Amino acid sequence: MPRRPLVAGNWKMNGFIASLAEVAAMATAYDAALKRKVELIICPPATLIGLALEVATQGGVGLGAQDCHLSESGAHTGDISAKMLKDVGASYVIVGHSERRAEHGETDRIVQAKAAAALCAGLTPIVCVGETRAEREAGAALSIVGRQIEGSLPADAPGTIVVAYEPVWAIGTGLTPTPADVAEMHKFAREQIEARLGGGKSESIRILYGGSVKPANAPELMAVENVDGALVGGASLKAIDFMAIAEAYR
Numbered sequence: 518m519p520r521r522p523l524v525a526g527n528w529k530m531n532g533f534i535a536s537l538a539e540v541a542a543m544a545t546a547y548d549a550a551l552k553r554k555v556e557l558i559i560c561p562p563a564t565l566i567g568l569a570l571e572v573a574t575q576g577g578v579g580l581g582a583q584d585c586h587l588s589e590s591g592a593h594t595g596d597i598s599a600k601m602l603k604d605v606g607a608s609y610v611i612v613g614h615s616e617r618r619a620e621h622g623e624t625d626r627i628v629q630a631k632a633a634a635a636l637c638a639g640l641t642p643i644v645c646v647g648e649t650r651a652e653r654e655a656g657a658a659l660s661i662v663g664r665q666i667e668g669s670l671p672a673d674a675p676g677t678i679v680v681a682y683e684p685v686w687a688i689g690t691g692l693t694p695t696p697a698d699v700a701e702m703h704k705f706a707r708e709q710i711e712a713r714l715g716g717g718k719s720e721s722i723r724i725l726y727g728g729s730v731k732p733a734n735a736p737e738l739m740a741v742e743n744v745d746g747a748l749v750g751g752a753s754l755k756a757i758d759f760m761a762i763a764e765a766y767r
């Protein structure tokens with residue numbers, strides 16, 4: 518079975534009710550021919566998921582969240598569980614984004630527990646991994662990503678997982694790895710996913726590239742072997758940019 522590409526937009530801590538007009542524009546531009554080629558989802562702040570549901574899903578655009586708690590419920594003030602996200606209409610949740618790892622001290626163990634919680638709630642986790650600039654310059658990119666995959670993926674996943682390779686130094690900087698570096702990393706990532714999950718499961722797992730994906734570089738990056746789509750930050754805020762990235766698959 519060929520892997521269906523996925524282009525996911527991560528709005529981070531951006532967006533108000535007025536921003537739902539962008540979701541509406543995405544849904545309108547996502548025509549039947551493009552739907553056959555690529556799956557599209559938007560991960561707005563949790564405040565907007567329920568509000569975006571109707572306009573997004575009527576147009577075939579899926580919804581995801583940006584994080585979840587590892588527990589199902591309880592005394593965790595300010596947190597949101599995977600089950601709650603599912604309840605308001607999310608079908609995906611990003612876990613282990615480098616901004617969560619850096620700003621909230623999330624370790625691989627925590628990310629793995631969040632991914633497991635997502636799966637339990639019926640969400641598909643998008644598990645993020647990626648090396649820092651210092652790690653790449655030290656020649657440690659592959660070993661760091663290998664360790665993150667080993668530590669962050671639940672071994673006995675009862676459902677499907679998406680992995681996003683996002684070099685930290687490429688996020689929001691306008692810098693990207695070369696297509697050859699992306700190819701090397703994605704091939705390696707698939708081998709590591711297989712080592713972790715076994716049973717040929719890695720063949721059906723989509724590995725997204727993320728980090729300064731723009732309309733101009735999307736065709737080249739999305740054409741790299743083992744790249745099954747993109748996780749897009751800044752360029753997902755405007756329908757015109759996000760849809761131009763998705764067009765790489767038309």
Ligand code: PEP
Nearest residue numbers: 688689727728729750751
């Ligand atoms: C991200 O934060 O997941 C990301 C890829 O950001 P950007 O596209 O802005 O680099």
